[in-house]
Amino acid sequence: MNEYQSYESGGIAAGIGFGFVILYLAVIALLIVGMWKVFEKAGKPGWAAIIPIYNIIILLEIVGKPMIWLLWLIIPCVNIVFIIWLYNLVSKSFGKSEGFTVGLVIFPYIFWPILGFGNARYLGPSAAEAQSGFGNNPFNNPNNPFNTPNDPFNKPNDTPPPVV
Secondary structure (H helix, E strand, O other), X not given: OHHHHHHHHHHHHHHHHHHHHHHHHHHXXXXXXXXXXXXXXOOOOHHHHHOOOXXXXXXXXXXXXXXXXXXXXXXXXXXXXXXXHHHHHHHHHOOOOHHHHHHHHHOHHHHHHHHHHOOOOOOOOOOHHHHHOOOOOOOOOOOOOOOOOOOHHHOOOOOOOOOO
């Protein structure tokens, strides 16, 4: 009778393990479907969500960051900071706040489908302002010490050269 109990408990453990595998695959599928819909909302191909490195490249295009970020996202320990930053830019690109970024970081399997299936609209790359500076002209910053209009050294020379 003792042998049968060990077989029975082994079968129960296998059933529980199989149940966890099915649950894990369902969560991964939910994450992929949510990311697929986010990519489609941003005007990118949805199938890019299932290609491992290509989906990061597409996310960088969605938020407007340069491709050098791919290197930063591959380097260990540095990638943690940059993936949180990338998620923040994704949430900003869809008009969400920093609280939504916290949700994307902690519960991605819940917040990617919310972003994909919810009423959030793609507003454009949120990192565009960081690349071009604030305001219309990035060189017209009053706080820039090298951009003083009264600087005598930056004025063009309007006088003709002396005749010798």
